[in-house]
Amino acid sequence: MKIDHSLPLEYGTDQNQLNILGFWIFLGAEIMLFGTLFASYFTLVDRTGSGPSGAEIFEITPVLIETIVLLTSSFVIGLGVHAMRIGRTKAMITFYAITLLLGLTFLGVEIYEFMHYVHIGAGLQVSAFTAILLTTLGTHGAHVTFGLVWGFFIILQVRKHGITPETANKSFIFSLYWHFLDVVWIFIFSFVYLKGMM
Template identity: 75%
Template sequence: MKIDESLPLEYSTEENRLKILGFWIFLGAEIALFSTLFAVYFTLHNGHGDGPSAEELFKITPVMIETVLLLTSSFTIGLGIHAMRLGLKKAMMTFFVITLVLGLGFLGTEIYEFIEYIHEGATIQTSAFTSSLMTLLGTHGAHVTFGFFWGTALLIQVAKRGLTPETANKSFIFSLYWHFLDVVWIFIFSFVYLKGMM
């Protein structure tokens, strides 16, 4: 395995560069998935029947908490990658841990929000609106959950093996995934929640 020391560690081998390219292609498929879910939501968002509407259901406090937690986690994962590129293993791991804790806080708030929806009579079976909403939010939440476990496994690998071209590549790809989830959330926040509250 030929290592190019002029490149950042995560790009330092041909295999690593191909893995990053492959992951960008995977993210293209994820964009198609979420685009479909957004399209379904925008088609059905007025179909609330006898169930609650978006205006009745959405509360600004949990949504703002979720947004602050996830956007802050995007910042900390960026700091983690910067520390990784400087060869600062402990700092990198610390920022990754903070990112995952913020992700857990996001998931806890989202679960609380779902419980509140159910108490208000909004389940996946209540209406076309609630079905499309919960499918969109649930899919994003499932991705964050997967990201939490992936990030945890990655931290264990870095702790055992240190910063190598392989662990750096995995960490960078994970950061791309995490940033992608944050971008999807910005669309959810802007076009689902804010639009629904107006």
């Protein structure tokens, strides 16, 4: 593999460039996926049947914790990518590990939130609204879960092989994925929670 040193390592080989472009296109598909979920959410939001509405079940505290944790993790992974670019393997691994820990925290709070919903009678099968709410949140949560496993694998690989064009590429793509989840969350926060609570 030829390595072009004029570019950042993650872009350094032809295959790396293909991977990154491919991932951007994948994110385009993901935007459509979440876009469809949002469109369905807005269509079904008032169709609560005999179940509760958003205003009745949303609680600000866990949502704020989730938001802060996830935003911070997005910032930390940015630091991780910076560390990677200047070749500091240890710092990079540390930042990635912190990112994953924050992600784990987010997931924990979200699981608590879900259990709370089910507990107060807003389970998946209650109404069209609860179904789309939990599916939208759940799809995001599943993405985060997947990201945790994926990120963990990447840390293992960086530890083993150091920062190579291959691991740098994977780590960079993972960071794109993580930022994307953050952006999706911002939409969820604004249009599901804030709008629902107002």
